[in-house]
Every structure is written in C-alpha cells, then in structure tokens.
Amino acid sequence: MKRRHIETLLLLAPAVIFLGLAFVAPLARLFSLAFTDEAGMFSTFSTLIDSEVYRRVMVNTFLVAFAVALITVLLAWPVAYILTRLKGFWFAFALYGVLFPFWISVLVRTFSWMILLERNGPLNRFLINIGITDKPLSLLFNDTGVMIGMVHVLLPYAILPLYGAMLRIDQRLLLASDGLGAGLFDTFRRIYFPLCLPGLVGGATFVFLLSLGFFITPALLGGSNAITLSMLIASFINDRLAWSLAAAGSLILLVIVLALLAVTARFLPFGKGVYAR
C-alpha cells in the first residue's frame, strides 16, 4: 500500500469504527429482527402489506412529505435570495431570524403554534378584526395545522443550502448574460436558476427526508387522520411490542427512500453536471 493510502485509512478509521459500532451494527441488528417472526421469515412483510392501515399511512406520509418539501422550498427561495443581498447588521439580523428557531425545541414550537392557531387564538381574532372572515377558521387539528407546523420547523433546512448555492454564484456571470443581450427572465432561466439547482435539490431532499420521520408535530397539530409512518412504527414498538413488525416497517421505508434517492440522483447529478448551459 502506498503511504498516502495508509494515511487516508488511518484518518478515516476513528469515524468509520465509530459509525460501524454505533450505527451500522445496531441498524443491521434491528433489520435482522424483521425476519425473526414466529410465523415465518417474511410473515412480517406480508402482515404489513395486507394491512390497509399501513398502506394508507405509507401513502399519506409520502404525500405530506412531498407537499411540505414543495411549500418549504417555495418559501425558502425569496428568503435565501434576500440573505445574499443583505449586508452588515441587517444580514446578521436576518440570519439569526432563520437560525433562531433551531435553538428552540420542536415540542415548544409545536405548542406555541397550538396557542397561535386556536379557534379563539390571536391569528383568528386578527383575521376577524380585519374582516377577512367572520367565523373563526379551523386551523388546528387538521392538515392545515400539520402543514404550518412542519413547514415552520423545516424551513431553515431549505434556506441554508439554497443560500449557500446562491452565494457561490459568480455575479459576473449575470452581468455577462445581461451584456450579451439576455432579458431578466432568460438570465434567470438559463443562468441563475441552474446554478441554484444543487442547493434547491439538496434542501428539498433534506426537508422531504426529515418530513418522512416526523412525529411530534403531526401528533399534536393534526386530526384523527394524521397518523404518520413513524407514529405507526412507534406504536408497534411501545404499545404492541411487535418489534419484528417495527423492524420490517422501518426496512421498507429505508428501501423506498434509497430507491427514491437513486432516482433523483440520476436526474439531478450533484457535483458534476449542473452547470449553466
């Protein structure tokens, strides 16, 4: 072995050993549980696939995650853009505005939303006072509440990668495009947007994956139908004590996520192919 290779190996070793012992091994052990049910090696999988509840919860979870990722990215775009334009005090102010929610627990933020969105809460009173509605809107314990809560929690995860991508864009490229006679829209479509794409895809993927595992927010802000996959898996573990079922459910989720990632990675090659054309 070349000396360089040995050094690389040595530098990687602590992290690899740590991940192997603390993450990969327990994960493998968990997944092996999926095949240990008394009724047969694959019985857990057939139980899940036969369950109408599991199928519907699976579809719901992915739909919610997709919608949240879409809304979050749309909201994150202007914020990230403004962040690249601000300087000095206002930049610090805006950046802390984005980062601040990170330091407050999700539980506290979710309970705060409950107070804000109540039937007699401040938001509804405000809407009634300015005459937008004459009856309080039901913003809680339904999909609206879940969306508001989840988008709020996940927004920084979309803003930061987008901001990073926008910051790296060489402003001279935009000037060049302008100088070569492209209009505002063409410059955006052919120069700015493609250069933002890695940040956009990164942020959206991040938000989508985190949404798939959401638990507290839908449990507290959602209605009776707001059962997510993680709630179902938690109930397999804690209430039913059916760990093989929980393992199988987690394994299916992981496989689907990896498959989705493989597909998106093909269409949107990170690193090498996303340049202005």
Place this chain on the structure above:
Amino acid sequence: MRRREFLMSVAATGAMAGLAGSAHAQDRPFTFTSWGGALSNAEKEAFIDPFGTLKGIPVVNTSPTETAKIKAMVQAGKVEWDLVDVGGRTVWQGGKEGFLESLDLARIPNAAKLEKGWVSPFGVATSTGASIIAWSKTAFPEAGPQSWAEFWDVKRFPGARGLYKYFYYNYEAALLAAGVKREEVFPYTTEKADMALGKIKELKPSVSVWWGAGAQPPQLLSTGELALSSAWSGRMLAAEAEGAPVGHTYNDGIAWANWWVIPKGSPNRDLAHEAIDFALAEEQQAKLLTLKTYGPVLGSATAGADAETARILVMAPDNVKNMLILNEEEANKYSYEYEEKWNQLMLG
C-alpha cells in the same frame, strides 16, 4: 503500521471500558421508575422515600417508564429497574411475553385487602385515577354532561369534543353511552366492540381532537377550543386548583390504577416485593390523601378523608359506586384485536 495498531488498541480499550462500566449494575441502589409529574411525586413522597428510610437503604426515583425499555432490559440480561409503575396493559403483555417477574403474593399479604380487580399475577395496583367527563365552563356555565349518554348527545350539549386517541377508555365510554349496564361492559366480545366502534363513528364528526397527552384536555377546555372532553382525573384536579374555567364529574368515570411490576431478573426482587407490600399498608395509602392528586387503591384508606378530599378520590364509596372499574386484561385484548379497525376508523 505501528500508528494504526496504536489507534486500533486505543479504540479497543475505549470499547472495553464502556463494557466494564456496565458490569457493576448489581451495585446500584434500589431503583423505582414511574411516569414523572404529579404521579411520580406522590409515589416518591408516600411510598418510595419512606420505604428507603425504613430499610435504611438508598433509593432512586427515575422516570419516564416505558414498556419497550423493560422488555429490552430483560432481553439483554441487564435489568436497571427494580420496581416499575406501568399502565395496566403492560401487566398482561409482560405476563404473556415473560418479561415480568411472577409475583409471590404470599410475600405481599396487604394485597389481600384490595378489590379483586386490582391484583394480578404479574402486577399490583398501588394508586388510582380515572378517565372522566370534563367540560369548559365557558361553554356550559351551569353543568356539563353527567353521563356518557349525555356526552354523546350533541343537541343538548353542542360543541367540539375531545376523546382519547386509542380504543382504550373509548370502548367503555361508547358502550355506557349506548346504554350497556356497567357490569355488562366486560368481558369484551366482538359484538360489543363492534357496537362501540359504531357508536364512536356516530360521534366522530363532533370530535375535533383525539388527544394523546394528559396535558391536552385541560388546556384545550380552558381556552374554549373544546367544549367537552374525556380527561384524566389528576390533570383536571390540577387545572381546577389553578383556577382554570373547567368542570368535571366522576359520574360514569372509568376508574383505572397505576400498576407496579418487577422486571424479570431484577437483582432486588425481594426488596421490590417488600416495597409493594409497604405501599399497600393503610398508613402509606392514607398519605396519598394529603397529596390530592392520585388516590389510594385501598378502599378503607379513604375513610379518614375530609368531605372535600373525598370528592376527588376514586375509591371513596360515593364516587366508586357511580364508576366503572376498567378491566385491564380485557382492555389489553380488545386493544390488540381491534387495533387495525380502530386505525381505519381514525383514518376515516
């Protein structure tokens, strides 16, 4: 290559140290685990700390309790908890799956004084609470519904309702609302469970919150988000003590208990048996009266309560005669067998 060997040995030593640290579990003090909050405080004050003083041993009170954790500890052969407060469902699950010690009732003579429903081969009830009907005083300044049948009556008591998010408590409430007699709610049968589901489906359009945390009903009732809800007695008592505009009744309440179990393989199982017996002694049970959250499980211990305290005790004769005692063994059965149907109803 020497550097690599060195790093490897450092990593290996670290791992060994981690393992060695846990081998001394036997030396730990007697450990009691419960739900936290008002209940843990009551148990610490009335039972666990006095027990430690009596035996002259150090005791540790921890929280929160978790069934899956007990199962994992027992499977791993590393039991860190000696005595655990659990919900009734765990007692029967633990008996079936074998992660709880089978209790030697000969060593818990005080258990003989309890109602039959409060003692099982794998756990004994030590304090009581109830799932009761509660309402917002903004919605009903006079009085809210006094029975589950009235709770179901959306004409007489209009407004948004809250119910527990699992079949637990709802099976009993729905059957009582349907006019089934208290003594006929158990044992559970599929006809009764289907009847309960139908009754809940009927009320579902008026139910806006399916609560999962005990803190939710008092909060949602006091802000007026809900007009009426099922709720845990201890939480309502605490909210009313703080002056929240909410009311409740024990009529038609579903009484349940906080169960104590011993994880299988606990090195302190003898002490744990003694602690259970100690907690059931009349003197210890009576200590719960002064704490005014969770009541004694021993009926005779409620005798010393003044009239005001007696009103909040589940086991006070005037209350318990209007209540249904939850049969945890049956509740465990319907919860398990109707989980899919219940979730289907929830997904709507």
